[in-house]
Amino acid sequence: MAEAQLFVSQDDFTCSMCLDTLTDPVTIPCGHSFCLKCLTDCWDQSQECSCPQCRHTFTTRPTLRRNTLLNEILKKFTKTRLCSPPSQNYAGPGYVECDFCTGKKLRAMKSCLTCPASYCQTHLQPHYEVAAWKDHKLVDPDRNLKEKLCEKHQKSLEIFCETDDTCICMMCGVTEHNGHKMVKLETEREEKQVSGV
Structure with missing residues (x-):
């Protein structure tokens, strides 16, 4: 039987609080996952316990237990990522960020003067594939699009x-x-x- 391939990115395993890869992931009753430390610190500093992502409020503070399945997946993902070179680079200082990436932003490959926005390789694809966008004016990444x-x-x-x-x-x-x-x-x-x- 053929093995199915699963395509995931680092964003799928990113804590929405620290914007880094989940560490000791815990899942709360609303279904969202966070780093144990991030969530504990957040709830220790707050009067109420609510989900930092969907804002669902809990009447009593839920007991936090490590999500063992997610933790095992993270270990495999990290090991796979270390074995293969990264396909795209995250935007660091001096680089233009993709306006459409969520979580950690990837480096923009082009800026569109028609839209006006900057795009990583993945989010740029519609400009090459969608007929209505093919005549848009693409330039090298530019952080000063408003001035143009x-x-x-x-x-x-x-x-x-x-x-x-x-x-x-x-x-x-x-x-x-x-x-x-x-x-x-x-x-x-x-x-x-x-x-x-």
Whole structure:
């Protein structure tokens, strides 16, 4: 009989309190799991016992017991992860984070000026596969996406108005800068780089 493959990521074993891999996992009556220390510290500092994730309140403090099944799965997952190289890197200092990752954020591979958001390799896939997103403007990861958007129309700045010496979006070009001398932003950038301005 063929063995089924199970695809899991580190996020599936992350404590939502410390955002690290579960340590001594305990599962509370609502079904959520946390590190024993994280949950104990939280409840010791609070007047009531509630789930940090779904906020379900318990009338009496539940007895916490280690989730042995989850603990065994974590051991196997950790061992497997140590044997194989990581497929993707988490965003560290100096890197742009994926806007769609939950828990620990993966490093963004591209930023989309149309959306505007930054995406890891997994969350970027729809931009290559969904027909409606294929014409979106993808650039290298950029943490300053807001600066590349027109404040008025929230569209990407793609045109340079030579008359007003400013970057504008297509809507501005049609409405407020009609009749002005305009060039593509890339053209203006190249000319300035050549002239050393």
